[in-house]
Amino acid sequence: AARPADSYLTGLNPEQRRAVETIEGPLLVLAGAGTGKTRVLTTRIAHIIATGTAFPSQILAVTFTNKAAREMKERIGRLVGSVAEGMPWLGTFHSIGTKILRRHAELVGLRSDFTILDTDDQIRLLKQILRAENIDDKRWPARQLANVIDSWKNRAITPDRVSAGEAHSFAQGRAAELYKMYQERLKVLNAADFGDLLVETIRLFRENPDVLANYQQRFRYILVDEYQDTNVAQYLWLRLLAQGRHNICCVGDDDQSIYGWRGAEVDNILRFEHDFPGAGVVRLERNYRSTAHILATASHLIAHNEGRLGKTLRTEDDPGQRVTITGAWDSEEEARQIGEAIENAQSRGDDLSQVAVLVRISAQMREVEDRFVQLGLPYRVIGGPRFYERLEIRDAMAYLRCVVSQADDLAFERIFNTPKRGLGDATLQTMHAYARHAGVPLMQATRALLETEELKPRQRTTLRDLIANFDRWSRQLETLPHTELAETVLEESGYTAMWQADRSPDAAGRLENLKELVRSLEEFPDLPSFLEHVSLVMEAAESDSDARVSIMTLHAAKGLEFDTVFLPGWEEGLFPNQRALDEQGRAGLEEERRLAYVGITRARKSARIMFASNRRIHGLWNATAPSRFIDELPEAHVEVTEAPAAYSYGGYARNRFDQAAGSFGSTYDTPGWTRARQNTPNTGHATSPGGRRGGNRVIEGEIVARSSGPSSTFKPGDRVFHQKFGPGTVESCEGNKLAIEFDKAGRKTVVDSFVKPA
Numbered sequence: 023a024a025r026p027a028d029s030y031l032t033g034l035n036p037e038q039r040r041a042v043e044t045i046e047g048p049l050l051v052l053a054g055a056g057t058g059k060t061r062v063l064t065t066r067i068a069h070i071i072a073t074g075t076a077f078p079s080q081i082l083a084v085t086f087t088n089k090a091a092r093e094m095k096e097r098i099g100r101l102v103g104s105v106a107e108g109m110p111w112l113g114t115f116h117s118i119g120t121k122i123l124r125r126h127a128e129l130v131g132l133r134s135d136f137t138i139l140d141t142d143d144q145i146r147l148l149k150q151i152l153r154a155e156n157i158d159d160k161r162w163p164a165r166q167l168a169n170v171i172d173s174w175k176n177r178a179i180t181p182d183r184v185s186a187g188e189a190h191s192f193a194q195g196r197a198a199e200l201y202k203m204y205q206e207r208l209k210v211l212n213a214a215d216f217g218d219l220l221v222e223t224i225r226l227f228r229e230n231p232d233v234l235a236n237y238q239q240r241f242r243y244i245l246v247d248e249y250q251d252t253n254v255a256q257y258l259w260l261r262l263l264a265q266g267r268h269n270i271c272c273v274g275d276d277d278q279s280i281y282g283w284r285g286a287e288v289d290n291i292l293r294f295e296h297d298f299p300g301a302g303v304v305r306l307e308r309n310y311r312s313t314a315h316i317l318a319t320a321s322h323l324i325a326h327n328e329g330r331l332g333k334t335l336r337t338e339d340d341p342g343q344r345v346t347i348t349g350a351w352d353s354e355e356e357a358r359q360i361g362e363a364i365e366n367a368q369s370r371g372d373d374l375s376q377v378a379v380l381v382r383i384s385a386q387m388r389e390v391e392d393r394f395v396q397l398g399l400p401y402r403v404i405g406g407p408r409f410y411e412r413l414e415i416r417d418a419m420a421y422l423r424c425v426v427s428q429a430d431d432l433a434f435e436r437i438f439n440t441p442k443r444g445l446g447d448a449t450l451q452t453m454h455a456y457a458r459h460a461g462v463p464l465m466q467a468t469r470a471l472l473e474t475e476e477l478k479p480r481q482r483t484t485l486r487d488l489i490a491n492f493d494r495w496s497r498q499l500e501t502l503p504h505t506e507l508a509e510t511v512l513e514e515s516g517y518t519a520m521w522q523a524d525r526s527p528d529a530a531g532r533l534e535n536l537k538e539l540v541r542s543l544e545e546f547p548d549l550p551s552f553l554e555h556v557s558l559v560m561e562a563a564e565s566d567s568d569a570r571v572s573i574m575t576l577h578a579a580k581g582l583e584f585d586t587v588f589l590p591g592w593e594e595g596l597f598p599n600q601r602a603l604d605e606q607g608r609a610g611l612e613e614e615r616r617l618a619y620v621g622i623t624r625a626r627k628s629a630r631i632m633f634a635s636n637r638r639i640h641g642l643w644n645a646t647a648p649s650r651f652i653d654e655l656p657e658a659h660v661e662v663t664e665a666p667a668a669y670s671y672g673g674y675a676r677n678r679f680d681q682a683a684g685s686f687g688s689t690y691d692t693p694g695w696t697r698a699r700q701n702t703p704n705t706g707h708a709t710s711p712g713g714r715r716g717g718n719r720v721i722e723g724e725i726v727a728r729s730s731g732p733s734s735t736f737k738p739g740d741r742v743f744h745q746k747f748g749p750g751t752v753e754s755c756e757g758n759k760l761a762i763e764f765d766k767a768g769r770k771t772v773v774d775s776f777v778k779p780a
């Protein structure tokens with residue numbers, strides 16, 4: 023489609039236009055949220071293509087997510103029409119790194135079809151190395167080593183460059199040596215991990231100047247979005263590529279740097295002007311996204327941070343609605359408030375795809391998701407699995423399913439060796455073979471096998487313990503409150519301990535999710551009704567309409583925008599998060615505040631900040647204090663709204679809330695908050711009516727019966743052949759169990775289904 027050559031430029035303000043049209047030389051666009059940085063980047067690509075300055079394939083554009091890359095591709099397509107000369111190199115650091123590395127794999131000791139390891143593969147490989155080196159995996163978990171290695175890779179430190187000062191305490195200072203072995207193993211396996219996609223490309227460039235020169239020539243224009251969140255390796259990678267033509271344009275906002283914990287360095291912004299002397303700097307000050315109230319609220323909040331480059335932001339938009347602050351009695355009520363508000367919006371005809379719920383930690387999603395399912399509100403979880411689809415939740419649910427029904431084979435199979443109990447595939451195959459033959463569930467088959475010597479003694483002991491555990495837990499269905507039982511099961515099975523021993527960054531989140539799971543049980547009279555609820559939630563996943571509410575973490579929301587944004591959980595300890603508060607200095611707190619800034623600035627028209635006075639943290643109800651960030655909001659732009667009366671927990675909660683609402687002010691420990699904090703019973707309403715001990719529990723399958731199975735077709739004296747033990751003679755039969763004198767293995771008890779007539 024023919025378009026006037028510069029139609030894509032219309033509507034840009036003068037600064038944006040300068041940023042789009044200054045295409046020669048290094049350029050830094052440093053500007054606040056919603057000022058059109060991403061739009062500038064996209065338009066700049068369109069401009070380079072439309073003016074014929076370069077072919078699309080000579081442009082390299084880096085985005086923070088694959089989703090952002092897809093959107094940018096679409097937008098460019100719309101701006102310049104379909105282009106014949108290929109597409110720009112547009113993607114994340116990782117996807118572009120992969121593309122380059124595949125082309126030159128042999129130069130770094132890989133083949134072009136190398137596999138990319140995910141975190142699980144990476145851990146498995148490190149475990150093998152630790153085992154081979156006789157390093158105790160309990161004392162020095164593989165996940166911890168993975169983190170050490172990742173942090174080196176984030177800084178582009180290869181094994182030979184780990185300096186003495188970097189030597190890590192892991193396994194008495196052996197981390198660097200193990201890192202080297204790991205890299206060697208990767209090469210043997212023809213594999214690369216995520217970090218390698220960049221670090222190996224950097225090595226490729228450093229060791230092969232001709233290859234580097236080639237890419238420096240090719241990429242005439244380099245563009246980078248969300249520049250504030252690049253780590254050192256990404257920075258070095260960019261610098262190598264840009265040093266040919268110096269046409270690099272980075273856009274970013276120091277106030278939105280939220281990946282410090284993953285190695286991102288805001289200093290890269292400062293380094294830019296140093297490494298690219300004469301770099302132009304464009305500041306964009308007009309925000310096109312949010313109303314004046316929203317923008318003022320966000321700006322006022324972020325002004326509490328010290329280490330800022332500083333910038334002004336203005337909008338010509340309507341003042342719009344004030345940012346609302348709503349308190350709830352507890353997190354459940356908070357979820358109800360969100361649900362109700364969205365239902366109202368829906369009945370007014372609002373587009374649900376323009377609504378988002380942004381949480382600080384993923385465990386907060388569960389209550390919101392549950393509420394949406396109850397209301398039939400379609401939703402999607404962005405940037406991660408939905409609560410009940412998470413690995414640790416599926417594992418825990420599998421345990422609970424086995425407790426309720428010992429005939430649940432899928433569940434049993436999932437956890438029979440999680441945590442690791444030394445039961446392998448061979449054991450499972452034996453169990454399966456018997457179960458199929460006898461037509462009984464796996465657990466029942468296992469019981470029968472325990473009476474025989476089909477399995478090795480060590481495995482028999484392990485399985486005997488496991489089955490005894492399940493028998494005990496199943497009996498406790500009748501005697502323990504189901505929340506307590508769930509906790510017991512997760513403790514006694516070693517499942518919780520498994521994650522406690524885990525040093526990876528997501529382990530803490532997984533433990534939080536497990537606690538959240540136990541907490542969610544409280545809302546149901548018993549385990550079976552809970553399990554049924556979950557299967558319904560899982561089914562609700564199928565809704566395929568685009569008009570869905572988005573639920574995601576604040577981290578995943580970067581760069582996105584929505585008409586309406588809900589921001590629940592603004593409480594001390596949750597947001598700002600305790601771990602950030604425990605950090606030394608202000609760095610942790612300031613990063614949390616930037617995250618709050620990112621959250622508010624996602625909203626176009628309506629931002630709703632929420633907090634609850636009671637939240638279950640680490641399994642206990644805690645009276646929580648509203649976030650200090652709430653006190654840092656400008657009174658002129660926010661409004662404290664009341665929870666709808668119908669949703670309060672009687673007069674008690676109402677009073678608490680009124681005190682809270684009445685005392686909203688600029689100090690953190692206002693009397694109202696403090697009172698609310700002291701008066702709240704620690705157990706909250708954990709014992710709500712409805713009774714948790716009663717209820718009909720259906721326990722399928724046999725629990726205690728020692729199964730003897732069908733009776734044998736063999737008789738004493740028969741010559742037989744056993745899959746594992748070879749030929750032998752039947753000595754005696756009892757049900758389906760045979761005592762056989764094997765020619766080589768001696769006397770053993772086996773089940774007849776594994777025996778054939780000789």
Ligand code: ATP
Pocket residue numbers: 033034035038053054055056057058059060061062275278309310311580581582583623
């Ligand atoms: P963030 O920091 O959150 O990533 P950003 O600076 O990248 O924000 P954009 O997402 O590019 O901002 O733009 C924010 C919104 O403002 C978008 O909806 C965009 O289309 C719109 N916008 C940007 N510039 C203009 C303009 N000149 N006229 C009209 N709308 C604009």
Ligand code: MG
Pocket residue numbers: 059060061581
């Ligand atoms: Mg952007």
